[in-house]
Amino acid sequence: MAPTFRTLERQQQAVVPSRTGTQFPKLAKLAAPHIDSFNALFAGTTPAASSGAAALPSGPGLLERAVGDVGSRVVFDGQRDAPLADRNKLELWLSGITVAKPSIDAAKGALSNVMYPAECRERGVSYKAKMQIRLNWRINGGPIQTEARNLGSLPIMVRSSKCNLYGKSPYELVQHHEDAEEFGGYFISNGIERLVRLLIVPRRNHPTAIVRPSFQNRGPTYTKFGVSIRSVRPDQTSQTVTMHYCSDGAVTLRFSYRKNEYMVPVILVLRALCDASDREIFERITMGMYSNTFLTDRVELLLRSFRRYAVFSRKQALSYLGSKFAVMLDSPEDAFEEDVGREFLRKIILVHLNDAKSKFDLIIFMLQKLYSLVAGDCAQDNPDSLQFQETLLAGHLFVGIIKEKLGDYLDAIKTQINTDLRRSASTVNFSDKKYMQRVFARCSGAADIGKKLEYFLATGNLVSNTGLDLQQVSGYTIVGEKLNFYRYISHFRSIHRGSFFAELKTTTVRKLLPESWGFLCPVHTPDGAPCGLLNHLSHKCEIMLDQIDVSHIPQLVASLGAGQISGQGPRVAAAVPDSDRGHSDAMDVDGDDYGDDDNDDDAEHGDQDGVVADAGAELRNRKKVLVSVQLDGRVIGWCRDSVAQRIAQTLRDWKVRQLHRVPATLEIGYVPPTRGGQYPGLFLFSSPARMVRPVRYLATGGTDYVGPFEQVYMNVACMNEDVVPGLTTHQEFDPTDMLSVVANMTPFSDFNQSPRNMYQCQMGKQSMGTPAQNLFHRTDNKLYRLQTGQSPIVRPNAHNDYGLDGYPNGMNAVVCVISYTGYDMEDASIIAKSSYERGYGYGTIYKGEWVDLAEHRRRGEPITHHFGFVAAGETETTLSEKALTRALQFIDLDGLPIVGVRLTQGDPMYAYVDDVTGKVYIKDYKGMEDAYVDQVRLIGSDSGDQELQKIHIRLRIPRPPIIGDKFSSRHGQKGVISQKWPSIDMPFSESGIIPDVIINPHAFPSRMTIGMFVESLAGKAGALHGHSQDATPFRFNENHAAADFFGEELAKAGFNYHGNEPMYSGITGQEFKADIYIGVVYYQRLRHMVSDKYQVRTTGPVHNLTQQPVKGRKRAGGIRFGEMERDSLLAHGVSFLLKDRLMNCSDYSQCHVCRLCGSILSPMQRRLGVAGETLDATVPSGGAAAATTASDPASAGRVVECMTCGTSRGIEVIAIPYVFRYLCTELVAMNIKLRLDIAHRA
Amino acid sequence: MDATAFAQETGPTITLLEVKDSPETRSVSFILSKTDLATANALRRVMIAEVPTMAIDLVEFESNTSVLTDEFLAHRLGLIPLNSEQVGTITYTRECSCQQYCPQCSVELHLNVRCTEDHTREVTTRDLVSSHTSIAPVLNGPNDRGILIAKLRKGQEINLRCIAKKGTAKEHAKWSPCAGVAFEYDPHNRLRHTTYWIEDDVKSEWPVSANGRFEPEVAEDEPFDYNAKPEAFYMTVEGTGALDPKEIVTTGLRILQAKLSLVQLLLKEIAEERGAVARPPMNGFH
Structure with a gap:
């Protein structure tokens, strides 16, 4: 059955929105990464977009965890130098953060104080909810005292679990003035929708081998080698630690804390973590590979080089660390050094792990990886590859900010108390409730975390003293522009590499790497500056946010054959017994599919290495390779590589089959040992913020969620013919899975040259369309709308899946490819005048304007300004009759514009009156174009009992297409309208069809947008048969050609198979x-319109210093005729034109010059003083002085004289550019005289 | 111009093929023969762009609380076909002696709808009340619900006054009486005016149009007559409903005739001014 337009279905949905759930689950999931991450802040919410994983039953929210991790602050009273025992100790800490739902503050007598997003948008306020925390303190370890403190209002993400729209059905959403398919994911900041952009950050809890020459700048002996790990705490805040290799054999750990960098010898940390002897550390790092002299030498050197610290036991190490870092950590004055050392390890070193042994194990692993990197045994990891990346999400960023600000709050209290102590220690009394209250009250500024978050949202600037382990300070948030729906959608799917990389001169970070296949769209990235840095998620790519339960995975892995390294004893490869290998039912099943591992993987590695002379020896060594098994950056076992491979396969099988509670989104990255490749190991990831995507697991046909780390080592076929039996384990569900939502909307994109699809991704987002359905309740500054939008005849499946028929973005046009009039050169296109007259491409711009009379007075002062014409207490207006009559044509008596009235520049738009002066202010419409008053929105205060002070005026500017407006098809074929051609002169077909649009055939050969031809064909067939056409890419192939498929449909309708038609000239009637x-193509009208761009000027404002025309379109300025243009005229020798441009049309001026002294500055005008004083007779008859006096009656009785020569004899009038005079004056200021030699032309 | 103008070659002929007059289609198909291409095309052009009809040209809004904007609604109203059988009795406003418009040059229509029910009220052309007996929105019988203009929900209303004027599609497409004019000559491409793009075989890839039956097929060995001119023109005129298609054709012919006679008249005047000596030879006319 041919696909239909589902017109009736859609009509039904529009009239009666569903009361149960969304019609378009895919659309509803678009903003899932944003919403789920925000929901993760709060306890007891299971993510909406959980991908079938076993979510933890309502664990504590991230906020709760963060609050717990903030820790306590300790202050002592009394004199600084007094013994601690004599001083009172005050401990402060926070607990129990609560966030309410958005509500209106002072709703007296209101029916409901529930605040909905639509109200915020319409009133221009922020959507936020009260946040509270318990501040606890105790004195000298006594009873705990608690007080609830307000933290201000937390901005709430729309449709998150704290939003009042949470879980609402389309019907209810419409009731609350939202689109039926509103998917949320943004914040409302002062009425503007803003969202936190997804950012790419290094993959958490995975040691990454990095070779970076800049490491050498860290200090002497530092080399370019390093292993870096971004550890993430359970509350999603992170701490990066980098291990550096120094040429003298030392290895240091570098971290940054509160924007300061610190280095610690790695052995010191190892020693502090575990009471291991030098020998044990040696054995653990070398793991019995004594033959590897490179390694043993380095480790020996490492251990030897540390001896100078004379730290031999764990206790000593902890004390040493404690003594060095007590100040940095701002630890309590009474804390023992050893405890500070422990605190240091807890807060800084590998914070994703909570026990010392795991940290020790992981540091050992990092050391091994580092030495392997230095030795060249393994390659560096590419930090620009998606394999080593994950995302930073709105919720996680929020936790980080809130956590930091909570810490700052406690610090502020501590600082306040210390200040009090310094000023007068006697006033400080911890047990005095009043004193404590005073301290808290003074710190209320630091407590208003909501305000700080609002600032963050409104500006995107991160004000932080820790830096939050992030690389940028600004550009975190963007406006969710509703220019059209495509653009709106892509905001939520866009993912940025970080603004740090935008300044980088190298382009390596911008590269499209194969690792990102299926996760980032290869097509949808902008041209120009942000190219490759601003990417978009593929439409099937999800971001994991569930806290999945992996507590049983270590046992599972152990049961499959991974061994433990008990104690610190050595473990040589030979010690791995074969019996360790697990045997399970799943393994037997695998046996057939994957063949015998023992033989297979060896051969495989041989392949990868290519032909090597000593391949045999390599392989023999390889056999003994021991690899580490890690789960979320915790070493959970060691085993032989073949065992690890088998574990990976088994786990994957269980994962897809949902056996042994292996979570469906567990990432199982088995990196096989290769010569000079990535460092081997089995790395399991269950953490949030990872990207995952569904692919089909061929063995069972089930869905496997694959991450970018493991994907590199998997065999995923794309099309059926790509499946290699015995090798391929997975297959794409659909080849279009790799494309983003917007890239999916390009019909037949697989037929086009690839850059054209990129252009379309940009232009689709620039087209006038239908930005929203709740237009009536929107207050955007500028909104573009296409009045006559249509559902495309030719549309990919994704168009239906995402419900984009609700947001039409263009219109179906009959397009004729012919060079007809000569007006269609260089991508210009011609539209039929009658099509234009029937509404083709008719658009509208809505412009919003806020008027707030409260800006005229200070906060808290009584109201002095009112809308209207009559001041309070008066009976009559102070306005003149004439002005009032004129104003009342546009403004009602209430001072507000009349809805529907047409405003031209300078027309009155609204009026208000000042009580104090009684003066009526009439504000004019300032726009250049005529506009209609579309809406006037009266905005009240929170309490709703205040007089009207704020309004929002929405103006409507009709924009029918005019010559110069930009249109494009969906294939990156843009062009401007050059003519509205009379229909009778247009070419026509035998059936009398007159095309709407004519485009030039030259638009095709070089651009190769075959997709547009196919669309034309499909559109024509669809229009003839009355059904829509599926334009999903990759549906056709050589054996099943699109041209044939649609050709047959055309032939069935009696048309030519190839889509051509004999056509006739409309002018002569002759057949071409x-x-x-000719066919039907969906056309988009782009927002670039001449009305916004044209710039013409004959005369106009000039710069008052130079008398030259001003610049800028807004100021009616001119376009600069610059040096290169001047050169061009010079080259042509058109001197008259040159003078016309540079002088006559610019700053032509006449001035007097004294022929005698050559100055243009000295001639001055002088009134003829004495009656009867006449002109100097010696002035030549044609001279200037005579001319001015004679011809100009205003200057009658005046004479121009040279002030230096004291006579008017030499005065002449010459024409000069005005700036020349300015130049002369400036030179004079520098004591330079400019002399002009004046002579009459012969 | 008198009727004998074309007499020399027995004059152009119209052979009526088919007249469709159903609510779905109102069209007339005919063969125009024994004339040249220019004349045939001129007829096509005149029918599309110069046959006058009535259409709403001015809209005065009293109130519009519907979701559609004023200008959008006005545009929709303009495109509604009005029954223009009586268009002959109306003068063009520009030729009328009145100041702005008057009953001689315009027809007033009113639309005053308010939704008071709970369900959506559809405003259609049935709600447009004309002050003229016959110049009113086209309706196909009593069961025709009319063309949808707008939809109103409870409490919304549209109250407006429309002024329909006489005009031609040269000015705006809303005055065109034609939905489409099919035009074809030489269905077998005997004259070789066009070159078909073919992959393999012309016959299979280029289906001959229905009009092919009126002309003999081109024989394989038929010599090409490079002097041949197109003679028969197959046209189908489909109306919007404003005018009967037959009416469109006859009016079109009349207008074409009037234009030609005007040319002739003016030429004559020029000739007389020059003293009737050098009368330019005119093909077919003298």
Whole structure:
């Protein structure tokens, strides 16, 4: 059955929105990464977009965890130098953060104080909810005292679990003035929708081998080698630690804390973590590979080089660390050094792990990886590859900010108390409730975390003293522009590499790497500056946010054969017994599919290495390779590589089959040992913020969620013919899975040259369309709308899946490819005048304007300004009759514009009156174009009992297409309208069809947008048969060609198979020599319109210093005729034109010059003083002085004289550019005289 | 111009093929023969762009609380076909002696709808009340619900006054009486005016149009007559409903005739001014 337009279905949905759930689950999931991450802040919410994983039953929210991790602050009273025992100790800490739902503050007598997003948008306020925390303190370890403190209002993400729209059905959403398919994911900041952009950050809890020459700048002996790990705490805040290799054999750990960098010898940390002897550390790092002299030498050197610290036991190490870092950590004055050392390890070193042994194990692993990197045994990891990346999400960023600000709050209290102590220690009394209250009250500024978050949202600037382990300070948030729906959607799917990389001169970070296949769209990235840095998620890519339960995975892995390294004893490869290998039912099943591992993987590795002379020896060594098994950056076992491979396969099988409670989104990255490749190991990831995507697991046909780390080592076929039996384990569900939502909307994109699809991704987002359905309740500054939008005849499946028929973005046009009038050169296109008259491409711009009379007074002062014409207490207006009559044509008596009235520049738009002066202010409409008053929105205060002070005026500017407006098809074929051609002169087909649009055939050969031809064909067939056409890419192939499929449909309708038709000239009626390609193509009207761009000027404002025309379109300025243009005229020798441009049309001026002294500055005008004083007779008759006096009656009785020569004899009038005079004056200021030699032309 | 103008070659002929007059289609198909291409095309052009009809040209809004904007609603109203059988009795406003418009040059229509029910009220052309007996929105019988203009929900209303004027599609497409004019000559491409793009075989890839039956097929060995001119023109005129298609054709012919006679008249005047000596030879006319 041919696909239909589902017109009736859609009509039904529009009239009666569903009361149960969304019609378009895919659309509803678009903003899932944003919403789920925000929901993760709060306890007891299971993510909406959980991908079938076993979510933890309502664990504590991230906020709760963060609050717990903030820790306590300790202050002592009394004199600083007094013994601690004599001083009172005050401990402060926070607990129990609560966030309410958005509500209106002072709703007296209101029916409901529930605040909905639509109200915020319409009133221009922020959507936020009260946040509270318990501040606890105790004195000298006594009873705990508690007080609830307000933290201000937390901005709430729309449709998150704290939003009042949470879980609402389309019907209810419409009731609350939202689109039926509103998917949320943004914040409302002062009425503007803003969202936190997804950012790419290094993959958490995975040691990454990095070779970076800049490491050498860290200090002497530092080399370019390093292993870096971004550890993430359970509350999603992170701490990066980098291990550096120094040429003298030392290895240091570098971290940054509160924007300061610190280095610690790695052995010191190892020693502090575990009471291991030098020998044990040696054995653990070398793991019995004594033959590897490179390694043993380095480790020996490492251990030897540390001896100078004379730290031999764990206790000593902890004390040493404690003594060095007590100040940095701002630890309590009474804390023992050893405890500070422990605190240091807890807060800084590998914070994703909570026990010392795991940290020790992981540091050992990092050391091994580092030495392997230095030795060249393994390659560096590419930090620009998606394999080593994950995302930073709105919720996680929020936790980080809130956590930091909570810490700052406690610090502020501590600082306040210390200040009090310094000023007068006697006032400080911890047990005095009043004193404590005073301290808290003074710190209320630091407590208003909501305000700080609002600032963050409104500006995107991160004000932080820790830096939050992030690389940028600004650009975190963007406006969710509703220019059209495509653009709106892509905001939520866009993912940025970080603004740090935007300044980088190298382009390596911008590369499209194969690792990102299926996760980032290869097509959808902008041209120009952000190219490759601003990417978009593929439409099937999800971001994991569930806290999945992996507590049983270590046992599972152990049961499959991974061994433990008990104690610190050595473990040589030979010690791995074969019996360790697990045997399970699943393994037996695998046996057939994957063959015998023992033989297979060896051969495989041989392949990868290519032909090597000593391949045999390599392989023998390889056999003994021991690899580490890690789960979320915790070493959970060691085993032989073949065992690890088998574990990976088994786990994957269980994962897909949902056996042994292996979570469906567990990432199982088995990196096989290769010569000079990535460092081997089995790395399991269950953490949030990872990207995952569904692919089909061929063995069972089930869905496997694959991450970018493991994907590199998997065999995923794309099309059926790509499946290699015995090798391929997975297959794409659909080849279009790799494309983003917007890239999916390009019909037949697989037929186009690839850059054209990129252009379309940009232009689709620039087209006028239908930005929203709740237009009536929107207050955007600027909104573009296409009045006559249509559902495309030719549309990919994704168009239906995402419900984009609700947001039409263009119109179906009959397009004729012919060079007809000569007005269609260089991508210009011609539209039929009658099509234009029937509404083709008719658009509208809505412009919003806020008027707030409260800006005229200070906060808290009584109201002095009112809308209207009559001041309070008066009976009559102070306005003149004439002005009032004029104003009342546009403004009602209430001072507000009349809805529907047409405003031209300078027309009155609204009026208000000042009580104090009684003066009526009439504000004019300032726009250049005529506009209609579309809406006037009266905005009240929170309490709703205040007089009207704020309004929002929405103006409507009609924008029918005019010559110069930009249109494009969906294939990156843009062009401007050059003519509205009379329909009778347009070419026509035998059936009398007159094309809406004519485009030039030259638009095709070089651009190769075959997709547009196919669309034309499909559109024509669809229009003839009355059904829509599926334009999903990759549906056709050589054996099943699109041209044939649609050709047959056309032939069935009695048309030519190839889409051509004989056509006739509308002017002569003669049949064209060639048959013409004509069909139906969906056209977008782009927002670039001449009305916004044209710049013409004959005369106009000039700069008052230079008398030259001003610049800028807004100021009616001119376009600069610059040096290169001047050169061009010079080259042509058109001197008259040159003078016309540079002088006559610019700053032509006349001035007096004294022929005698050559100055243009000295001639001055002087009134003829004495009656009867006449002009100097010696002035030549044609001279200037005579001319001015004679011809200009205003200057009658005046004479121009040279002030230096004291006579008017030499005065002449010459024409000069005005700036020349300015130049002369400036030179004079520098004591330079400019002399002009004046002579009459012969 | 008198009727004998074309007499020399027995004059152009119209052979009526088919007249469709159903609510779905109102069209007339005919063969125009024994004339040249220019004349045939001129007829096509005149029918599309110069046959006058009535259409709403001015809209005065009293109130519009519907979701559609004023200008959008006005545009929709303009495109509604009005029954223009009586268009002959109306003068063009520009030729009328009145100041702005008057009953001689315009027809007033009113639309005053308010939704008071709970369900959506559809405003259609049935709600447009004309002050003229016959110039009113086209309706196909009593069961026709009319063309949808707008939809109103409870409490919304549209109250407006429309002024329909006489005009031609040269000015705006809303005055065109034609939905489409099919035009074809030489269905077998005997004249070789066009070159078909073919992959393999012309016959299979280029289906001959229905009009092919009126002309003999081109024989394989038929010599090409490079002097041949197109003679028969197959046209189908489909109306919007404003005018009967037959009416469109006859009016079109009349207008074409009037234009030609005007040319002739003016030429004559020029000739007389020059003293009737050098009368330019005119093909077919003298």
